[in-house]
Amino acid sequence: MRSFVSERREPGELFGPRFSLFADMLAVGLAAAVASLPLVTAPTALAAACAVLRRAIREDRPVTLGEYVAELRAHGLLRCLLAGVTAFAALALVVLDLALAGAGLPGARPVSWALTALAAAGLVLALRAAGDPEAARGWRPALRRAVTRSVADPAGCVLVAAAVGLCAVFLWMLPLLAPLLPGPLAFAITAVELRIEPSSDEG
Structure with a gap:
């Protein structure tokens, strides 16, 4: 299995590149958590995190805060808000349906299981869309590509x-x-998306 990160260590470097990538991952996670505080920005914050980590892995270089902020801005305020509102509206609809299904109605159990499975599938598709390298250009095309990849x-x-x-x-x-x-x-x-993509040295 091909490694995402090279094994070389620069002279005087205390930790190898794998540890640097781990530190970048945690830093990006913290930045994404801060960017998600308004809640409706959470999908875009995660998509931006995926984009900068993808470049860090592909180009074998560290992540910067400025790069993350630039990726957030690339999504645009309107697309950011629409993505967040759509995600939370879908979540609210599923929660409401589950509450109605659990209200003692006939056939509530199979309906609850079906709704849970549907919600899980929708979440996975949304997350794979967030990992799309072109998500900043539009969420609808990213979702269509996520369905194809899935x-x-x-x-x-x-x-x-x-x-x-x-x-x-x-x-x-x-x-x-x-x-x-x-x-x-x-x-x-x-990592899931990169494992099915050709590496740069193969292209």
Whole structure:
């Protein structure tokens, strides 16, 4: 399996490039958490994190705060707000449907399971769209490409779902990790997408 990061270590460098990438991942996660504070900006904040981590891996260079801010701005305020409002509207609709399904209505259990599966699939598709390198140009095309990639790579969907599950477990075990979790999640999404893309030396 091809490594995303080269093994070379510069003279006098205390830690190798893998540790530098780990530190960048945590820093990007913290920046994404701050950018997500208005809540409706969360999808764009995660997409920007995926974009800068993708470039860091592809080009084997460190991430800068200015690069992350520039990526956020590339999405545009309107697209950022529309993405956030759409995501939270979909979430509210699913929660409402689950509440109605759990109100003792006939067939509530299978409906609840179906809604949960639908919500999980929608979340995975949204996360894969956030990992699209062209997400800043429009969320609709990114979602269409995410659907195409998901059909061609169902294993990737399982990996993204597993990453979400692990983040949820970490958050449950230690809530203080919350500001850092967007970094590992963005890294996992990016790694899933890069594993099916040709490397630069193969292209």
